[in-house]
Amino acid sequence: MSDRFHQFAQLLVDISVLSILFVLLIGLIYVGYLYWIDVRQTQHAIRRNYPVIGRFRYLFEHLGEFFRQYFFAMDREELPFNRAQRSWVYRAAKNVDTTVAFGSTHPMNQANDVLFLNAAFPTLKEDFVPASAVTVGEGYCEKPYTTDKFFHISGMSFGAISVPAVKALSSGAAQAGIWLNTGEGGLSPYHLSGNCDLVFQMGTAKYGVRDHEGQLSDDKLKEVAGHDSVRMFEIKLSQGAKPGKGGILPAAKVTAEIAAIRGIPEGQDSISPNGHVEARNVDELLDLIVRVRRVTGKPTGFKAVMGDIHWLDELFQRITERGLDSAPDFITIDSGDGGTGAAPQSLMDYVGLSIRRSLPLVVDKLHEWNLRQRIKVIASGKLVNPADVAWALCVGADFIVSARGFMFALGCIQALQCNKNTCPTGVTTHNPELQKGLVPESKAVRVANYASNLMQEVGVIAHSCGAREARELQRRHAHIINDRGIPEPLDILYPEPRPKAGLFQSVSHEKTR
Incomplete structure (x- = not known):
């Protein structure tokens, strides 16, 4: 009876060892498969340069969403560019959804920040116009340059x-x-x-x-x-x-x-x-x-x-x-x-x-x-x-x-x-x-x-302010938060100066010729 028990126990040990070896073999094959995928794919530089190991970055980023309040800095705390700024660029570059949920993480009273003034009657879709073109060097060089991209x-x-x-x-x-x-x-x-x-x-x-x-x-x-x-x-x-x-x-x-x-x-x-x-x-x-x-x-x-x-x-x-x-x-x-x-x-x-x-x-x-x-x-x-x-x-x-x-x-x-x-x-x-x-x-x-998604979203801001396109945005459309956390109108903070009287008549005339 004792011999049978020892034989059975040895069999279990052998099976366990073989199972572990089999799992390790499968694991190595899977890691090799991930390595093969990572070095051949062209979408993610970190995974291509650091195959398999680079995948942990995405796991930690995902876990960070749940544990950030205990272990990680908040969205707006990193420098020189915080996580919120970078995340928007990453999403725009990948052409995925750039919307967010559950409210803004951006403080509304941070000094030097801008607040745009939405219009009571925003620009409707049928009133949208393409961004206007700007010409550089017109009349002053042989080959001026014109583009409607800003x-x-x-x-x-x-x-x-x-x-x-x-x-x-x-x-x-x-x-x-x-x-x-x-x-x-x-x-x-x-x-x-x-x-x-x-x-x-x-x-x-x-x-x-x-x-x-x-x-x-x-x-x-x-x-x-x-x-x-x-x-x-x-x-x-x-x-x-x-x-x-x-x-x-x-x-x-x-x-x-x-x-x-x-x-x-x-x-x-x-x-x-x-x-x-x-x-x-x-x-x-x-x-x-x-x-x-x-x-x-x-x-x-x-x-x-x-x-x-x-x-x-x-x-x-x-x-x-x-x-x-x-x-x-x-x-x-x-x-x-x-x-x-x-x-x-x-x-x-x-x-x-x-x-x-x-x-x-x-x-x-x-x-x-x-x-x-x-x-x-x-x-x-x-x-x-x-x-x-x-x-x-x-x-x-x-x-x-x-x-x-x-x-x-x-x-x-x-x-x-x-x-x-x-x-x-x-x-x-x-x-x-x-x-x-x-x-x-x-x-x-x-x-x-x-580039395209950023320009499109700037257009969204412009339309919210009542402008037909981005280049119609003016100082009256925004406030700047001062050091006391109070919004100040941008057009009052920086009023457009008047040209110096009588000094530029010849210059203006030259421009119109």
Whole structure:
């Protein structure tokens, strides 16, 4: 009896061991199957770069919905972009439902936030009109640029971002009918690959348009302008991440290809000067703008972070004295609270005005000097959601551009690895193993979806305010929360100034000729 019992017990043990081995075998086969799926799929960069393990991210995100009140930060607490901001971009890029339930998680009395004033009688569907077109450089260059899109892709250099990222942005921009700013790293074949409209950015180092001595080359300018897809030229004076300091590209990112496109040595840190040697004062800046526009035949403007605002008075006064032909065709205003570039923290945190302050100041200065019709305004800086973009239109921007918004559309998870060549989603790295997670064909669709859905939702805000389309939004349509948590009318906080009396009759006459 005892022997039978031991035999039976041994049989149970054997069966248990075999069962465990069988389960482990099935588990290994299943893990192998998941690995095979993850490395072959093209929709999720994290899963493609980190097969199987990357799936836990989605499990934790799902569990976070239930446990966030105990263990996780709330939607509005993360920086520089909180979870609510990123989630909206992710959903818009995937073209899934962007509605939310059970009330807003956004505090209604947070300083500097915007509240839009819904009309008693909102615009009805039969009264909707397409967004109006804006022309840049009309009457002042050979090939002015016209577009009815108001949301575009801001400057991100090839080198700072990867080959598949640039390809996806180029193709996605073409699908959405928006422009892609090249960033200061020169014009690469990947910018041209999607056949989208391009804005060529010329930084202080003149990458892509420099001669062997590093000076601006008219021949290189003509070569770049010879591409029909290059529609405008932007001279970068400063950027939000590091106002007062030139661009920084770490040596690890300066590959042979990037070095050839930029015209710099391979494998060395690429640090741009902190200013243009050709433009040390207002007149020299205007001379440089005129030179680039004359050589290229295309609209030319400049990008800057606003700090000391008084220099604009000198700039605009010289334009009125020299004539409107000397004026920039546009001004891109960047926010002083940082961007995609690597930068000293002291500059990123403490130097330059925020776009919330600088945009209305610049628009008002243009009105004051009677130059608003001549010079178009482009707003940049953390404007990634519909309310941000609608606010900029209310204040007076003609166009809004975003870099980090489109990085989120590409799959960026705000890992804060942009300056280390270790980006886990392949957006800002030149590591082939990490780049493989970003498949341009699928991400391009998300880029286009994000742009299109954002512009559509800005239109929804406009219609709620009683406007027929987004460009009809004005300051009277919004309030800004002050430091005491009280809404203040935007048109009272920033009243439109009157032009200086008697000073611009000749300028106005020149415009009408």
